[in-house]
Amino acid sequence: MHSPLFEQIYAECSKLEQYLEEARQFCDLGKVADYIPELTHANCSMIGLSLLDTNNKNIQLGEYSIPFTLQSISKVLTLILALMDHGEDVVFEYVGMEPTGDVYNSMLKLELVPPGKPFNPLINAGAIVITSLIKGDTPALKYERISNFVKELCGRTNISYNEKVYASEKLTADRNRSLAYFLKDVGVLKGNVDEHLDVYFKQCAIEVTCHDLSRIGMLLANQGVDPITKKEIFPARYAQIASTFMVTCGMYNESGEFAIQVGFPAKSGVSGGIIGFVPHQFGIGVIGPALNDKGNSIGGLHLLKQISKQFKLSIF
Numbered sequence: 001m002h003s004p005l006f007e008q009i010y011a012e013c014s015k016l017e018q019y020l021e022e023a024r025q026f027c028d029l030g031k032v033a034d035y036i037p038e039l040t041h042a043n044c045s046m047i048g049l050s051l052l053d054t055n056n057k058n059i060q061l062g063e064y065s066i067p068f069t070l071q072s073i074s075k076v077l078t079l080i081l082a083l084m085d086h087g088e089d090v091v092f093e094y095v096g097m098e099p100t101g102d103v104y105n106s107m108l109k110l111e112l113v114p115p116g117k118p119f120n121p122l123i124n125a126g127a128i129v130i131t132s133l134i135k136g137d138t139p140a141l142k143y144e145r146i147s148n149f150v151k152e153l154c155g156r157t158n159i160s161y162n163e164k165v166y167a168s169e170k171l172t173a174d175r176n177r178s179l180a181y182f183l184k185d186v187g188v189l190k191g192n193v194d195e196h197l198d199v200y201f202k203q204c205a206i207e208v209t210c211h212d213l214s215r216i217g218m219l220l221a222n223q224g225v226d227p228i229t230k231k232e233i234f235p236a237r238y239a240q241i242a243s244t245f246m247v248t249c250g251m252y253n254e255s256g257e258f259a260i261q262v263g264f265p266a267k268s269g270v271s272g273g274i275i276g277f278v279p280h281q282f283g284i285g286v287i288g289p290a291l292n293d294k295g296n297s298i299g300g301l302h303l304l305k306q307i308s309k310q311f312k313l314s315i316f
């Protein structure tokens with residue numbers, strides 16, 4: 001389908017270049033994530049952007065081709081896969097539907113509301129439970145299914161996880177380990193905690209580019225259907241559920257401000273990636289490893305704010 005909005009952005013691409021260079025200045029105000037030591041090697045002043053519309057028309061700027069790890073962006077993808085594996089009734093027995101307003105790795109609310117069910121699938125506690133639900137008789141088979149799903153979403157087969165980032169997180173993940181053992185204690189997480197965490201660390205370490213994120217965003221924008229092949233990659237209902245969580249919880253305790261300043265579904269990761277999309281129009285992928293104090297890309301946020309304001313992209 002022809003998108004006049006995308007054509008307008010395409011025609012005014014020089015504005016995007018200007019916003020990208022402005023966003024680069026903001027990177028100095030942020031800091032790369034250091035609780036996963038391997039992430040500190042990222043180039044702090046890197047900014048990349050990719051937009052992909054449902055006609056396969058692309059805009060790519062800055063360091064758009066540099067690979068980075070999915071981190072929390074993977075949570076949206078495993079949520080969709082768990083929904084495809086079990087349906088929504090089962091999935092929502094394990095995780096709730098409400099934002100927390102807390103940081104992503106907080107354990108605060110787990111004890112506040114019995115029986116310790118994580119508030120939503122995008123905080124770490126909820127995402128670890130979602131990973132445990134992915135079908136597969138062994139951790140290796142679970143990871144293989146996640147990896148195959150990511151390959152299908154990205155439309156390419158040469159996708160793998162970054163061994164160093166995976167090992168680095170595994171060595172230092174005391175917070176996630178404590179969340180997971182708490183969840184096991186209250187009976188929400190079943191089975192072998194270390195095996196579930198191992199799959200979770202691998203999914204977080206899967207490497208993608210801005211183009212990959214814009215393609216996944218485009219599929220969400222198109223309700224799960226590949227517009228070129230017409231194949232349904234995931235059901236429209238699950239696109240709707242994932243999109244709603246992206247709006248309410250995608251930027252953690254900055255989701256409200258993001259909804260007001262940018263106004264479309266998005267999800268961030270501590271590697272500095274952000275995936276977003278404008279419904280029925282196009283997907284967006286951004287990288288900018290310098291983060292603000294909420295764990296969101298500081299340059300990426302500036303860039304998305306400017307683009308949304310200029311081209312009136314808010315859905316609200």
Ligand code: DON
Pocket residue numbers: 070071072073104105124169176204268269270271294295296
């Ligand atoms: O579990 C973690 O802490 C990381 N692997 C992912 C966290 C993350 O990306 C939060 N996003 N802003």
